[in-house]
Amino acid sequence: MTSIFAVTDNQDILDLKPRLTAEDAGVRRIALIDLADLEEPDGLVWLVDRLGSDTSEEVRVEAARLLEAWEDEAVVQALCEALTDPSPAVQSAAAQSLSLLKTEAAGRVILPWAVHADVAVRIAAFRALRELRFADAAPAAVAALNDANASVRREAVGVLGWLKQLNALPALARLASDDPNTDVRRAATGALGLASSAEVLPALRQALQDDAWQVREEAATTLGKVGHIDAGPALVEALSDDYWQVRLRATRSLGRLHFAPALDALIDTLGHRISNLRKEAALALGELNDRGAVAALQAVQDDGDPEVRKAVRIALSQLQ
Template structure:
């Protein structure tokens, strides 16, 4: 049988089984140059059984991106290894690409161990395995915030509509800032007929104690083009953080709120250039000719990106770039 194996691969397999851990380590590192699937079973076995935890961690890193069942199972099993090994295995699992690999992680996503559950959910997120909605939905009630954060992300990527009622409660009531922020983003999965059921929670989130949650809520309201949120978004233009004002300005432009002209005009003189640029874009998006004078006044802004945004918005409004002096 060995006659059928490439000599270079055969030599690598022998070094992976060597009694000297230094030889085995170099062999693991050399796998990156060969990347022959025939070596995967030996690497997976080394990950499971090698007595050296540092070498097991190297094996986990070497196996990243391989979707073979034996590899996925070995990486999942390594999530209960030492911190060094489990961390490497968790990162390697995020590089899976085949949804069929994700199906092998479903049971781990429901693990009572918070690290294992969070790691499996993180790996499942971008694989978009429909069945992952079940453990993710249950994990929204998990005591560990890291698990809840990953569960919210999975449901958002899946656009799992049945989770919307619970997500609207999470965005308001969860004790963890990052969970609330993630939930504010995930509510963007709402279909047009569901916007009314989530915008009240998002508007309430514009008053959240954490500015990152307020920022995400404003962004999601803009993505949803939630017209009924216009007043709350105008109020958010007075937020202490310019990052929140920026997202609110973008949202006001998307919903074409003509009543936002005063607050957007005021934003054109804010110290943050990014906010001034977004306000100029929003005024162009709204399309009200009443914005022409304030845009013309901003045509000489010191920031070239702001000047460009002003010029484009004035073009959309059919107005000249400035006034004669």
């Protein structure tokens, strides 16, 4: 463990040598922290070496964690290799550090790992690539939409959503409608909001009928983001959903769309037993800019929930 010190003449690093090479793993781990605090490039060599070869899991975990702030290509490669470490804790620490990288150069190193044979490695690679918004990752992400593993598909959807890949809309629409995994359908439904395109409306309307309420909730939200008035009738229908979470998102989206035909349904929602829904209904009525809502809003000015009363005041001010 000592030959690596030949690469440096930095006295601060050399002074740490006794602890960095100690028998006790706990001593070595603390010494690594002190080494990282020096923020000396020569110290990277030791951190990378310990990540790949220390016999102690806790030391390797610490090395992976400490390397999160370094964009050096050798560091990124070492973190990628640590994704295959026998220890799940080391894998997790390496994946977390990779997700915090910011440079395009890091993306080029990570990208080949997106097709690794190990599922966990592919997941971590796509998660890191998503945070980097690395445009060259788009083809790999599109291919991964057909991955056998649902978590990989979900992370690939995330990459495409962040990159706003319009050419991926048909594939995302297919996943939103047909993927057997609820989390994948939900992610794909959300990603359809990457463009204000009417072509996604059929898939979003179908998602609004999904068996899983989480997918319906995401569809109601995304329809508001897409911003097409043609989504209005489906959102009004969603105000009768069995789950209040879906109703809430539909209410919010109807306000965003300024969908005037929703007036009566939103007024009815002012009387819902759940205060969050009453609040959203009041805000949506204000956004409709229809004075037909004034009397109904005035009737609930003394609602028992202060947040609802505040929303009513806001709505009435908009309708003056």
